[in-house]
Each structure stands twice: as C-alpha cells, then as structure tokens.
Amino acid sequence: KHQRKMPWKIxxxxxxxxxxxxxQNLQPYPVAEVKYNLSSRFYIATGLSLLSPVAGNVSxxxxxxxxxxxxxxxxxxxxxxxxxHLSYIDLPLSVGVNINKKWMLQSGVxxxxxxxxxxxxxxxxYDFQMxxxxxxxxxxxxxxxxxxxxxxxxxxxxxxxxxxxGIKYKANKITAxxxxxxxxxxxxxxxxxxxxxxx
Numbered sequence: 001k002h003q004r005k006m007p008w009k010i011x012x013x014x015x016x017x018x019x020x021x022x023x024q025n026l027q028p029y030p031v032a033e034v035k036y037n038l039s040s041r042f043y044i045a046t047g048l049s050l051l052s053p054v055a056g057n058v059s060x061x062x063x064x065x066x067x068x069x070x071x072x073x074x075x076x077x078x079x080x081x082x083x084x085h086l087s088y089i090d091l092p093l094s095v096g097v098n099i100n101k102k103w104m105l106q107s108g109v110x111x112x113x114x115x116x117x118x119x120x121x122x123x124x125x126y127d128f129q130m131x132x133x134x135x136x137x138x139x140x141x142x143x144x145x146x147x148x149x150x151x152x153x154x155x156x157x158x159x160x161x162x163x164x165x166g167i168k169y170k171a172n173k174i175t176a177x178x179x180x181x182x183x184x185x186x187x188x189x190x191x192x193x194x195x196x197x198x199x
Contacts, residue, residue, distance in 0.1 A: 009035040011175065019055035025085075027053050041098050045106065049090035051115065057084040062121070063151050074133065078124045083156045087116035092164055107165040110181065114158045160184075 015031040018024065033047035059082035066076045094108025127133050166179030 007037045009037070011035070013175075015049055015052065017053060017055065021055075023055045025053040025055040029053065035096075043096045043098070044094070045096055045108075046091070046093045049088075049092075051087045052090050052112070054086040054088065057082050058086070058156050059083070073127045074125045075128045075130070076126050078126070079121055080124055081119060081121050083117045083119055085116065085118045086114060086156065088112040088160065089115055094164060096168075102170050104168040104170065105166075106168060106177070106179075108163075110162040110164045112160040112162055114156060114160075117156055 010033070012030070012032045014028045016026055016028050018026075029049060029051045031047065031049045033045055035043055035045045037043045059080055061078045062081040063079035064076055065079070067074055069075075090110055090112050092108060092110040094106045096104050096106035098104050125133050161184045163182045163184065164179055166177050168175055168177035
C-alpha cells in the first residue's frame with residue numbers, strides 16, 4: 001500500500017566492479033537509480049553510472065611488417081596495440097520483483113558508452129622459425145623502409161550492450177545489491193578489416 005502511494009523512488013550511492021580472473025579494478029564510482037513501482041510486488045528501474053571501470057585490457061595485432069632481416073634473424077614485426085583503463089557510462093533498464101520486504105530480484109539490459117581509454121603500442125619481432133625474439137638495437141624500424149605489410153583494424157567499441165541480473169537487500173533506507181553483467185558478442189573489439197599495402 002505504501003509503495004502504491006509513492007510509486008517513484010530515487011536513490012544514489014556507489015558501485016564497484018569485480019572481474020573474472022586475476023586483474024581487478026576496484027575503483028568506486030557514483031551510481032543513481034530511479035525506480036517506479038508498478039504494484040506492491042513488481043517494479044521497473046533505470047539509472048546512471050559514471051566512470052564505471054573495466055579491469056584488464058583489450059589488445060590485438062594492428063600491423064604486420066615483413067622485413068626479411070637475415071642479419072638480425074628477423075622475419076617480421078607485429079605491431080600490437082592495447083587499450084587499458086577503460087571507463088564507461090552505464091545506462092541500465094531492468095524489471096524487478098519484491099520477494100518480501102527486504103529481498104528483491106532484478107534483471108534487464110544495459111547500454112554502456114565508452115568515455116575513457118589509454119592506448120599503447122609495442123613492436124614484437126619474430127625470427128624465421130616464427131619464435132618471439134628481443135628487438136635488436138640496430139634492427140630497422142617499422143615505417144623506415146618501404147616493405148610489404150598488412151594492417152588490421154583493432155579497436156574498442158564505443159558502445160557495449162550487456163545483460164544484467166542481480167539481487168538486492170534492503171535495510172531501512174539503505175539498499176545493497178550484487179549484480180552480474182554479461183557483454184553481448186561483437187560489442188568489444190576487433191572488426192578485422194584487413195588492408196594490405198606494399199611498397
């Protein structure tokens with residue numbers, strides 16, 4: 001009855017992301033939620049999260065250069081580009097059910113927009129047996145000579161679509177929740193549009 005009299009509810013707090021694997025980025029970020037009670041049992045919710053961090057990095061080969069350097073025993077270079085410190089603005093939309101006065105289940109979709117990233121490139125040479133080798137000081141650099149090369153479009157998508165589901169616990173005016181986010185395929189990286197140039 002109380003929820004029917006006050007169908008709208010606005011809350012604000014902080015969130016923290018835990019990633020699968022060893023790499024973590026536990027930086028807290030601000031979260032706001034707007035909730036509308038359809039009835040005493042069901043509700044819909046939307047919200048906004050700012051600078052939500054993603055742990056780990058995304059990397060791929062952006063260029064392969066064939067040098068045929070017999071003096072230094074180098075067959076080719078791979079230019080590897082990596083993106084780190086990814087931060088997003090999250091816009092979730094979900095449907096929830098009140099199990100009882102304290103516990104709630106919630107599930108829906110989320111639009112995540114990339115707002116920050118750090119890009120880094122490095123060269124990885126290979127010998128004629130395709131083994132990784134250290135970069136010699138006197139080896140030719142990529143772009144100095146006109147040599148055959150392949151380029152690949154490796155980038156982080158500006159928009160992610162995610163499925164979200166979780167559980168919340170309410171005690172007085174404080175609510176805590178635990179949610180799982182699953183990024184839908186083809187949302188993150190690497191369109192692999194190969195372009196070959198020779199000189």
